[in-house]
Amino acid sequence: MMRLSGRFRSSLIIGIQGIRARKLRTLLSMVSLFLGVLAVVVVQAGASIAERALLSDLELTYGYDGTRTIGMPPEQKAADAVLTSVKGRTDAVAGISMQGIIGEPGVRPVNEGGAPIGQDWGGGQVCFADGHCEEPSGPKGAAVEVRLTALTGDIRQFRPFRTVSGTWLDFTTVPSMAPRLVLNQEAAKGFRQYQVPAEMRVRGTTANLTPRFVGVVDDGGTEPRAYVRVDELATWMPPGKLVDPNTAGEINVMLRPGSPVEQVLTAKIKAAGLETYVNDVNNREQQEDQLRLMRLVFFSMAGLVLLIGVAGILNVGLATVGERVEEFALRRAVGTPRSLLAGIVLAETLLTGLLTAAAAIGASALALKAATTLAGNTHPILDNVQFPWEAGVAGIIAGIVAGILGGFVPALRAAGIPIATVMRA
Amino acid sequence: MIELTGITKVLKGQSEPRTILDGVDLSVAAGQSVAIVGRSGSGKSTLLSVIGLFDRPDQGRYVLAGQDISRVPERRAAKLRSSHFGFVFQRFFLLKHLTAAQNVAMALVNGQGWLPRRERRARVMQALDQVGIAHLAKNRPAKMSGGEQQRVAIARALVRNPQVLLADEPTGALDTETGTLVIDALLGATERGCALILVTHDRDHAARMGRIHDLVDGVLTERVRA
Numbered sequence: 001m002m003r004l005s006g007r008f009r010s011s012l013i014i015g016i017q018g019i020r021a022r023k024l025r026t027l028l029s030m031v032s033l034f035l036g037v038l039a040v041v042v043v044q045a046g047a048s049i050a051e052r053a054l055l056s057d058l059e060l061t062y063g064y065d066g067t068r069t070i071g072m073p074p075e076q077k078a079a080d081a082v083l084t085s086v087k088g089r090t091d092a093v094a095g096i097s098m099q100g101i102i103g104e105p106g107v108r109p110v111n112e113g114g115a116p117i118g119q120d121w122g123g124g125q126v127c128f129a130d131g132h133c134e135e136p137s138g139p140k141g142a143a144v145e146v147r148l149t150a151l152t153g154d155i156r157q158f159r160p161f162r163t164v165s166g167t168w169l170d171f172t173t174v175p176s177m178a179p180r181l182v183l184n185q186e187a188a189k190g191f192r193q194y195q196v197p198a199e200m201r202v203r204g205t206t207a208n209l210t211p212r213f214v215g216v217v218d219d220g221g222t223e224p225r226a227y228v229r230v231d232e233l234a235t236w237m238p239p240g241k242l243v244d245p246n247t248a249g250e251i252n253v254m255l256r257p258g259s260p261v262e263q264v265l266t267a268k269i270k271a272a273g274l275e276t277y278v279n280d281v282n283n284r285e286q287q288e289d290q291l292r293l294m295r296l297v298f299f300s301m302a303g304l305v306l307l308i309g310v311a312g313i314l315n316v317g318l319a320t321v322g323e324r325v326e327e328f329a330l331r332r333a334v335g336t337p338r339s340l341l342a343g344i345v346l347a348e349t350l351l352t353g354l355l356t357a358a359a360a361i362g363a364s365a366l367a368l369k370a371a372t373t374l375a376g377n378t379h380p381i382l383d384n385v386q387f388p389w390e391a392g393v394a395g396i397i398a399g400i401v402a403g404i405l406g407g408f409v410p411a412l413r414a415a416g417i418p419i420a421t422v423m424r425a
Numbered sequence: 426m427i428e429l430t431g432i433t434k435v436l437k438g439q440s441e442p443r444t445i446l447d448g449v450d451l452s453v454a455a456g457q458s459v460a461i462v463g464r465s466g467s468g469k470s471t472l473l474s475v476i477g478l479f480d481r482p483d484q485g486r487y488v489l490a491g492q493d494i495s496r497v498p499e500r501r502a503a504k505l506r507s508s509h510f511g512f513v514f515q516r517f518f519l520l521k522h523l524t525a526a527q528n529v530a531m532a533l534v535n536g537q538g539w540l541p542r543r544e545r546r547a548r549v550m551q552a553l554d555q556v557g558i559a560h561l562a563k564n565r566p567a568k569m570s571g572g573e574q575q576r577v578a579i580a581r582a583l584v585r586n587p588q589v590l591l592a593d594e595p596t597g598a599l600d601t602e603t604g605t606l607v608i609d610a611l612l613g614a615t616e617r618g619c620a621l622i623l624v625t626h627d628r629d630h631a632a633r634m635g636r637i638h639d640l641v642d643g644v645l646t647e648r649v650r651a
């Protein structure tokens with residue numbers, strides 16, 4: 001223990017003396033290595049940021065990892081089964097989706113078929129409770145078609161919707177007579193652009209509704225959607241008319257892992273002669289596949305640049321050892337073990353590598369900071385992005401690896417210098 | 426202190442092996458001083474490098490302080506160099522980026538045992554004081570005369586209180602007067618019980634040693650004084 005710490009301290013003292021005596025050399029080594037370490041840091045930072053953005057998008061759209069989702073055909077029997085088994089539960093939330101057109105009565109929506117605003121999907125057939133459908137007729141006007149999702153509870157425990165403005169639905173209060181609606185961003189965009197009056201047509205309702213818009217959320221979707229409490233919507237529906245058997249209909253239940261609701265629900269659906277589609281959310285695995293190849297390509301490029309930097313350190317290191325032949329021979333003469341000499345050379349290149357890593361990490365963190373403050377408003381992907389710790393770790397590892405690779409051969413050279421050099425010089 | 430018997434060193438040259446040291450016998454006790462003189466190329470430095478464990482003899486027995494170290498492995502040799510020997514060379518080999526004190530401390534900061542900073546400093550100052558240049562502790566080599574630099578080198582050799590001091594033409598690069606000061610410093614160490622082996626071309630310096638040995642073509646003989 002004593003011996004080890006003595007060696008360690010000795011190499012530290014000698015290493016720092018060596019670096020201080022050769023500041024310019026150290027700086028040049030750092031310059032040659034800087035781009036390589038920077039490349040590694042930037043690639044890792046990019047990968048982490050992209051991964052995080054991708055993951056949070058996937059979470060918004062599909063739910064947190066581990067969530068179990070059960071889909072079923074949009075039949076009234078299914079809806080009844082869902083409502084009875086999910087109602088009042090905190091470990092499961094059902095969403096029943098249907099077509100809704102909000103705006104001026106009697107006009108075709110600007111986005112028939114529920115297309116993203118500004119895109120035309122065509123179609124836009126509207127079907128009614130008695131089963132007859134109307135081809136779109138009349139002029140397009142101040143109306144927006146949305147997918148209206150009626151929720152039995154707070155879905156944000158599964159999908160972390162971000163509130164953009166206003167509030168999210170409050171499921172704890174007594175149902176309101178005027179249904180409260182929360183729009184996603186795409187729907188809100190349509191409303192902003194077309195100044196639609198707030199009247200809503202939903203197939204099957206007994207009258208047109210006058211919803212109250214309480215907020216806008218980011219739900220990860222690109223198509224206009226609106227969310228409503230199922231009990232507030234049902235007020236306006238004749239009993240047993242909640243589902244839309246045509247294309248726009250959809251029933252989905254999200255469950256915490258191990259929720260007892262699943263068994264009850266599937267049994268009921270089965271009894272009704274319908275099928276369920278069970279899926280467990282696993283975003284991470286999915287995106288791993290997507291990112292693996294990209295990461296491989298970028299890291300190989302960064303590795304190449306790093307290798308060039310290592311060659312730089314190696315070059316400077318060999319030249320330095322050549323100049324220090326007498327110093328090393330003398331140190332051996334006064335009793336310094338060869339292993340310590342090798343250690344000193346390695347410590348110097350390692351320190352250089354770590355200093356470079358610190359510089360590269362600092363530079364990229366600053367660059368990211370500048371990018372987020374300058375472009376954060378216009379490019380949402382850059383908004384509020386923190387410097388990922390993985391990039392810091394990658395930079396430090398790159399610095400250490402470069403220091404070892406670049407210092408190894410010079411260290412061996414230093415250890416091999418014969419002591420007799422001091423007598424023949 | 427040192428007991429050499431039949432030390433032989435053969436250089437495996439390009440054409441045929443050359444015997445540099447040929448059955449050298451030498452015995453030096455604590456506090457003794459010995460001069461080794463001989464023509465250039467006679468093997469004086471080679472003898473010192475065997476004694477100082479820079480190199481091992483091909484034949485013969487080397488006993489240091491009662492231990493046979495004829496075939497000692499490098500790891501132990503490094504330790505012995507640190508604990509038993511001090512070296513002074515013709516060129517001073519001071520590191521120019523370090524001060525005189527740091528150059529002396531170099532022999533303490535060598536991975537062999539660890540002294541706290543305070544004790545290191547005390548030992549360094551004591552060694553510099555022994556060779557009469559304590560006032561130059563903070564100077565760098567570039568600002569010192571040759572004699573002063575060589576005395577820093579002697580302080581470096583003395584700082585671990587060695588039992589044997591090996592000096593290879595320490596005055597070779599100095600004028601007579603400065604050389605005398607250097608020899609004074611070396612002899613000062615023998616008064617504290619250190620053995621001194623001095624290789625020199627200077628008759629006057631050799632004459633100040635307790636014994637003189639001649640090395641001729643690798644054969645060492647003691648000179649009998651008139």
Ligand SMILES: Nc1ncnc2c1ncn2[C@@H]1O[C@H](COP(=O)(O)OP(=O)(O)OP(=O)(O)O)[C@@H](O)[C@H]1O
Pocket residue numbers: 436445463464465466467468469470471472
């Ligand atoms: N590494 C070596 N390779 C080849 N020959 C060597 C080597 N080292 C020493 N020699 C030879 O060994 C002989 C003795 O060398 P050494 O340095 O011991 O002489 P010296 O007595 O110290 O001479 P000087 O007074 O010039 O310093 C010389 O002939 C030298 O050429």
Ligand SMILES: [Mg+2]
Pocket residue numbers: 423469470471593
């Ligand atoms: Mg010589």
